[in-house]
Amino acid sequence: MKRKVGIVVVLLLIVIFAILAFRWIKHRIEYAITDAVFVKADELSNVGFQKVSGKVIKLYKNMGDRVSKGEVIAQIDPTDYELNLQNIQAKIESLKAQREQLEIQLKRVSEELVANYSISTLSAGEVEKKRQSLESQLAQVQAQLELAKKDRDRYKNLLEKGVIPKRTYEEAETRYSVLKDQAESIRRSLEELNLSYKKSLEGVKLSRISFLKEKELISQIEALNKEIESLKKQEELVKNYLENTKLTAPFDGIVAKKYVSVGDVVSPGMPVYAIVKPDSMYVDVLLEESKLKGVEKGCKAYIRLDAYPDKVFEGVVEEISPASAATFALVPRDVSAGEFTKVVQRIPVKIRITKGDMSLLRVGMGGEVEIQRKR
Incomplete structure (x- = not known):
C-alpha cells in the first residue's frame, strides 16, 4: 500500500514538474527575458552658468527637489x-x-x-x-x-x-x-x-x-x-x-544631483545641477542577439525593478538599435591578428514605459524585463 502511494506521489511530482517545465519553456519561447536593464532618461541635463563666472551665493534647490521651467535655481554674485x-x-x-x-x-x-x-x-x-x-x-x-x-x-x-x-x-x-x-x-x-x-x-x-x-x-x-x-x-x-547670474531650470523636472556648494567659484559651462525630466524616462535593455528573434517595435514589455520587486511596469518597444553595444565601445576588440573568441553580442533596445508609477523611477536603476515576442 505504501509502495502504491509512493508511486502515485512520484508520478504526481513528475506531472507537476512536467507542467512547470512546459510553462517555463513556453514562457521563454513567447518572451525575450534579460536582466541587462537600466533606467535612463531622454532629458537628463547638466545645467550651469553659460556666459558668466563668479562665486555662488545662493542655491535654491537640493537633490530630489522638483523644479519648474524658468524657475531660478541658483545665483552667483552679481556685484x-x-x-x-x-x-x-x-x-x-x-x-x-x-x-x-x-x-x-x-x-x-x-x-x-x-x-x-x-x-x-x-x-x-x-x-x-x-x-x-x-x-x-x-x-x-x-x-x-x-x-x-x-x-x-x-x-x-x-x-x-x-x-x-x-x-x-x-x-x-x-x-x-x-x-x-x-x-x-x-x-x-x-x-x-x-x-x-x-x-x-x-x-x-x-x-x-x-x-x-x-x-x-x-x-x-x-x-x-x-x-x-x-x-x-x-x-x-x-x-x-x-x-545670466541667475541660473534657471531649462524644463520641468527633478534635481538628480547638486555639483557645487554656496561659496564655490564656478566658470562658464561648469555644471551646477543635473536635472531629469520624469516623463522622459525609459528602460534601456541590452538584449542578447540570440534572444532578438520576434522582438519588434511595438512589442509589449513587462519590467520589474530591483528596488520594487513587487511592482510591475508595462511598456512598449520603441527602438531597436541597428548595431550592437560593442560597436560603440571606446576600445573595440582587435581581431586583425586572427585571434577571436565567440562572444554573444548585445543589442540595445529602448522601451517606453506606458503604465506604472513614474515617480518611483530613478535614473540608473536596474531590474529584469520580459518582452513579448510577435508570432
Whole structure:
C-alpha cells in the first residue's frame, strides 16, 4: 500500500514538474527575458552658468527637489556686473548731456550763419551793382570833361586874340570846373563803395569760416552718437551677463544631483545641477542577439525593478538599435591578428514605459524585463 502511494506521489511530482517545465519553456519561447536593464532618461541635463563666472551665493534647490521651467535655481554674485552696468550707464548719460549742449550750440550757430551769409551775400551784390553804375557814370563824365577841357583851351586862345567875349570863355571854364568836381565826387563814391564791397566780401568769408565750424559741430555730434551706440551695445551685453547670474531650470523636472556648494567659484559651462525630466524616462535593455528573434517595435514589455520587486511596469518597444553595444565601445576588440573568441553580442533596445508609477523611477536603476515576442 505504501509502495502504491509512493508511486502515485512520484508520478504526481513528475506531472507537476512536467507542467512547470512546459510553462517555463513556453514562457521563454513567447518572451525575450534579460536582466541587462537600466533606467535612463531622454532629458537628463547638466545645467550651469553659460556666459558668466563668479562665486555662488545662493542655491535654491537640493537633490530630489522638483523644479519648474524658468524657475531660478541658483545665483552667483552679481556685484561686478552691476557696477560695470552702472559705469556704462553713467557714461551714456554724460555723453547724452554733451550731445545736447552741442546740438543747442549747433542750432544757434546755424541760424546765425544762415542769416549772416544771406545778408553779406546780398550786400555784396548790391554794392557791386552800384559800383558798376558809378563806373559807367564816371566814364561818361570823363568823356564830357575831356570835351569841356578842349573847349576851355580853345576859348582861351580865342579870348586872347579878342575873337570872343570874356563871358563865353568864363562859361566854358565854369562848365569844365563843374564836370571836374562831378568826376571827383564819383571817384570818392567809388572808393567808398570799394571799401564797402571789401567789407561785404570779408563778411562772406567769415560766414564761410563759420560754416566750417558748423560742420565741425556736426562731426562732433556724429562721433558722440557712435560712441553712445557702442556703449548701448555694451550695456545690452552687460545686462545679458547680469541676467545670466541667475541660473534657471531649462524644463520641468527633478534635481538628480547638486555639483557645487554656496561659496564655490564656478566658470562658464561648469555644471551646477543635473536635472531629469520624469516623463522622459525609459528602460534601456541590452538584449542578447540570440534572444532578438520576434522582438519588434511595438512589442509589449513587462519590467520589474530591483528596488520594487513587487511592482510591475508595462511598456512598449520603441527602438531597436541597428548595431550592437560593442560597436560603440571606446576600445573595440582587435581581431586583425586572427585571434577571436565567440562572444554573444548585445543589442540595445529602448522601451517606453506606458503604465506604472513614474515617480518611483530613478535614473540608473536596474531590474529584469520580459518582452513579448510577435508570432
